[in-house]
Amino acid sequence: METKRERATFGNGCFWCSEAVFRRVRGVERVTPGYSGGAEPDPTYEQVCAHRTGHAEVVQLEFDPAQVSYEQLVGIFFGTHDPTTRNRQGADVGPQYRSVILYHDEAQRRVAEDVKARLDREGVFGRPVVTEVAPFTAFYPAESYHRDYFARNPGAAYCQAVIDPKVAKFRKQFTALLQPEPSR
Secondary structure: OOOOOEEEEEEEOOHHHHHHHHOOEOOEEEEEEEEEOOOOOOOOHHHHHOOOOOOEEEEEEEEOOOOOOHHHHHHHHHHOOOOOOOOEEOOEEOHHHOEEEEEOOHHHHHHHHHHHHHHHHHOOOOOOOOOEEEEOOOEEEOOHHHOOHHHHOOOOHHHHHHHHHHHHHHHHHOHHHEOOOOOO
16 A cells, blocks of 8 residues: 655745755655745746745655654744744845745645644744745755755855754754664
8 A cells, every 4th residue: 555645845944954854854755955935937046046036945845644744844844943034044034035834735724824823822932923824836946956965065164053953953852753864
């Protein structure tokens, strides 16, 4: 019997960070960095950074809902970035770094809206959550040099200063959802 796979698309700042986190989640079988949420077909990184496309840097996940639920993925999304800053994550500034959940169906929309409302109601972040929840329309994979960036460049300054701490935070907060680390 073939297991049903689902997709999720999240923009939570730099896709290098998001990819590094979601690759470590049990049940996530594929993580692809790319662009979504805008109007320009087949955008390039340069076009997205120049704010000419409306796209955000996102990751598209393929996951096994028998191992990890969409709600758990939304929890990881909110737990590994600052969803209270509009068009910004740390030093990364611009609409391509906006906090956005692009839902693939009505069930995903309800989960995303419910989790966002609960976080606001409980005052988890001390400021309103500005995450956009919008329908998924299209996904464009990023250029090959963006894929597996953290794994290929662990010594890079950005990886050490920004991605390493995010991955460490994920490991600490979401221990139950960690997949076994691959042996090297």
